[in-house]
Amino acid sequence: MRAFLIVLLLYPFAEIFSLVSLADAIGGGWTIAWLLFTVLLGVAMMRNSKLASLLTIGSVLKQGQVSLLALLWPLRVMLAGLLFAIPGLISDVLALLLMLPWRGPTLANMVPPSPPPAADGSAGGDIIEGEYQRVDKTVDPKSRLH
Template identity: 25%
Template sequence: MQRILPTSESAVPLLIIFIIVPILELAVLFKVGSTIGVLWTFALIFLTAIIGVNLLRRQGLSTLMRANERMAQGGLPAQELAEGFLLALAGALLLTPGFLTDICGFTLLLPGVRGQMARSVMKRFAGNIVMGTQTNYTQSHSAQSEPRRPGQGDVIEGDYRRED
């Protein structure tokens, strides 16, 4: 039977994300606002969002280009997909008002940090991904000794007619 209610193990990260993080963000915003002023605090939040989105766009395009190159070579862009997920998370963190989320978002924009986190995400899910891919591969290509590459597919001849 499948559980519908969250377990206590899955409730703890949600508690941290939705209750503790906003409380910490408010405390930091109040402290910064009392130190440099409310208008400067808003300006700083707005500036970090603009800088973060511009960096995110560049990093995202770079990751997309690497994924396209990997697919053109016939490989699976697993690393690039994991980094793309982390870039989406970084974008969400950078657009969330607050300094703590901005720090986390900017940290994910660092290629070394993001690459290491992507590798750890891939290791965590590697068993599921490899088993599913290997099983499908062996069932559909058991007679072939080499894996297929793009452009090496079977040619299917036929006629077609366009109907509007």
């Protein structure tokens, strides 16, 4: 926990140091232009990844074997847009890494295997065999509301 807090406190100083180093290397005007470009790019990415893209997860699941990272793609785009909107080179590099098209594990590999059938021919522990009879109540037509 302490390491996380130290990294969290050092992050702004690392961003400032990277911006000063960039300004020293390419100039202040180009650095400001880079910052404006990345902020506008981040805002545009966040505006275009709306909640409707998250609702496509259901349709993606119906297609069969799909990568778990593909399901989380709208969330990745939103987080990358947020990282682009934060001024600094470190956050830009993290956003670019987040936008790489990684192939993750497929959902078929993540589903636990089903138990094998029992040797005596029964299907398993979740099935209860039995008989039923449907019993409907008879309703007087005069007692209906319509």
